[in-house]
Amino acid sequence: MKSEIFEFSVQIYYEDTDHSGVVYHSNYLKYFERAREDVIGIENLVELWKKNNLGFAVYKVDIVYHEGAEFGDKLKIISQYEFDGKYRLIWNQTAWRPNSKKPAVDAIIHLVCINKNKQLVPIPEVKLPLHS
Amino acid sequence: MKSEIFEFSVQIYYEDTDHSGVVYHSNYLKYFERAREDVIGIENLVELWKKNNLGFAVYKVDIVYHEGAEFGDKLKIISQYEFDGKYRLIWNQTAWRPNSKKPAVDAIIHLVCINKNKQLVPIPEVKLPLHS
Amino acid sequence: MKSEIFEFSVQIYYEDTDHSGVVYHSNYLKYFERAREDVIGIENLVELWKKNNLGFAVYKVDIVYHEGAEFGDKLKIISQYEFDGKYRLIWNQTAWRPNSKKPAVDAIIHLVCINKNKQLVPIPEVKLPLHS
Amino acid sequence: MKSEIFEFSVQIYYEDTDHSGVVYHSNYLKYFERAREDVIGIENLVELWKKNNLGFAVYKVDIVYHEGAEFGDKLKIISQYEFDGKYRLIWNQTAWRPNSKKPAVDAIIHLVCINKNKQLVPIPEVKLPLHS
Numbered sequence: 001m002k003s004e005i006f007e008f009s010v011q012i013y014y015e016d017t018d019h020s021g022v023v024y025h026s027n028y029l030k031y032f033e034r035a036r037e038d039v040i041g042i043e044n045l046v047e048l049w050k051k052n053n054l055g056f057a058v059y060k061v062d063i064v065y066h067e068g069a070e071f072g073d074k075l076k077i078i079s080q081y082e083f084d085g086k087y088r089l090i091w092n093q094t095a096w097r098p099n100s101k102k103p104a105v106d107a108i109i110h111l112v113c114i115n116k117n118k119q120l121v122p123i124p125e126v127k128l129p130l131h132s
Numbered sequence: 133m134k135s136e137i138f139e140f141s142v143q144i145y146y147e148d149t150d151h152s153g154v155v156y157h158s159n160y161l162k163y164f165e166r167a168r169e170d171v172i173g174i175e176n177l178v179e180l181w182k183k184n185n186l187g188f189a190v191y192k193v194d195i196v197y198h199e200g201a202e203f204g205d206k207l208k209i210i211s212q213y214e215f216d217g218k219y220r221l222i223w224n225q226t227a228w229r230p231n232s233k234k235p236a237v238d239a240i241i242h243l244v245c246i247n248k249n250k251q252l253v254p255i256p257e258v259k260l261p262l263h264s
Numbered sequence: 265m266k267s268e269i270f271e272f273s274v275q276i277y278y279e280d281t282d283h284s285g286v287v288y289h290s291n292y293l294k295y296f297e298r299a300r301e302d303v304i305g306i307e308n309l310v311e312l313w314k315k316n317n318l319g320f321a322v323y324k325v326d327i328v329y330h331e332g333a334e335f336g337d338k339l340k341i342i343s344q345y346e347f348d349g350k351y352r353l354i355w356n357q358t359a360w361r362p363n364s365k366k367p368a369v370d371a372i373i374h375l376v377c378i379n380k381n382k383q384l385v386p387i388p389e390v391k392l393p394l395h396s
Numbered sequence: 397m398k399s400e401i402f403e404f405s406v407q408i409y410y411e412d413t414d415h416s417g418v419v420y421h422s423n424y425l426k427y428f429e430r431a432r433e434d435v436i437g438i439e440n441l442v443e444l445w446k447k448n449n450l451g452f453a454v455y456k457v458d459i460v461y462h463e464g465a466e467f468g469d470k471l472k473i474i475s476q477y478e479f480d481g482k483y484r485l486i487w488n489q490t491a492w493r494p495n496s497k498k499p500a501v502d503a504i505i506h507l508v509c510i511n512k513n514k515q516l517v518p519i520p521e522v523k524l525p526l527h528s
Binding site for chain 2 (some may be wrong): 278279281282283284285288290332333335
Binding site for chain 4 (some may be wrong): 275277278279294297298300306307309310313335336
């Protein structure tokens with residue numbers, strides 16, 4: 001069962017681009033993480049980390065680049081997640097350039113939760129409405 | 133004669149921090165640039181670049197680090213500029229952690245404008261109200 | 265038909281890690297790109313860009329994270345490629361922590377070549393011995 | 397009394413540049429840090445961190461940008477330090493493009509040492525031959 005669809009926006013600055021004139025490919029992973037943190041709630045992540053010694057970690061990414069975003073673009077990041085058992089959260093995330101009909105980049109990202117000893121723990125219940 | 137004072141906000145994500153637990157020192161230069169681009173106007177910068185082949189470049193930075201920002205902080209960036217002749221724009225920029233009485237980081241940053249041949253040109257008149 | 269196997273090494277600095285104590289996940293894409301540039305030859309890439317207006321672009325990445333590298337690690341990047349037709353170069357790349365028996369991260373990365381108008385062109389013959 | 401002069405080299409990759417065609421200004425701070433870590437010894441820094449809970453932190457940077465490095469450049473980083481009392485290490489660092497007669501970037505960088513409670517401690521004696 002999939003979550004609702006979340007929207008987040010990312011402004012593209014000088015720092016994001018490379019000398020070929022478009023956004024450097026690894027940066028989209030940063031934008032997708034910012035968007036996920038926005039969904040989960042940064043204050044929740046801080047509390048999990050400080051009180052429970054828990055953090056999310058990316059386990060797997062499948063990403064396809066269709067078009068390069070440029071300096072000045074305001075990207076729209078669309079995110080949706082679903083649980084895959086108790087230990088994995090699967091995110092479907094896309095990045096859209098202004099006025100475009102197809103996503104510039106799309107990705108499927110698997111998140112797990114680990115404690116300070118790097119051991120897997122069940123995904124905690126933090127503002128993720130579909131948790132069963 | 134100094135400009136008015138501008139405010140900009142920056143959310144600190146995983147990507148911003150390093151293993152010591154605070155924001156990596158060079159990242160504040162990115163936040164200050166984002167804030168300057170917000171003051172000048174990103175659409176103005178895109179137009180300058182595409183139509184006039186002009187871009188701003190950092191010539192000089194004096195920066196002091198008083199306190200490290202942490203994951204989850206929402207920093208406030210305070211910016212003010214003044215012209216130093218026709219060729220140089222001097223920015224006074226500070227980064228503030230939430231609820232703090234002193235800036236975490238303060239900087240003086242000198243900006244110049246260059247064309248595609250890397251030659252200095254006068255600062256163009258783009259939404260910078262104090263240009264004389 | 266697969267290429268020979270190439271080795272490249274990456275030192276992990278403060279800048280590479282995040283506050284959780286391990287390397288930030290998107291940075292491995294940078295290390296893999298550095299290793300590919302080393303295989304292709306940076307001087308070849310500069311010449312392609314300046315004389316022929318051609319550049320490589322990442323089209324697709326499938327990456328799995330098994331273990332987090334830490335500050336001070338010297339990672340070994342192992343790379344191998346094969347052509348998939350004239351237009352695509354598929355790389356198999358892994359990152360190894362010191363003295364480990366399994367890769368910390370493994371990835372399959374699809375590279376294409378584009379001109380300044382962002383049109384696909386055949387992969388150029390630059391120090392890639394298996395080109396048919 | 398100044399230390400000997402240390403040399404370190406940095407290859408400029410796609411990730412280092414921005415859409416204006418040169419290295420993004422904040423990245424030189426990363427190169428200077430890599431060079432300092434090389435002088436101090438990364439294994440020493442790891443041991444200080446893990447055993448003594450101590451880390452170096454940048455307190456102050458004065459940096460001037462004379463010329464932009466480009467994709468493909470192999471920069472030479474020249475570093476020299478001196479102690480300023482027991483609590484501060486002052487580094488003089490410059491970045492040189494290939495075959496150039498002047499540094500592209502020069503900086504004076506003040507380093508301090510802090511414990512896990514963010515309190516200043518004297519600079520530890522780690523492979524820094526001029527410590528008095």
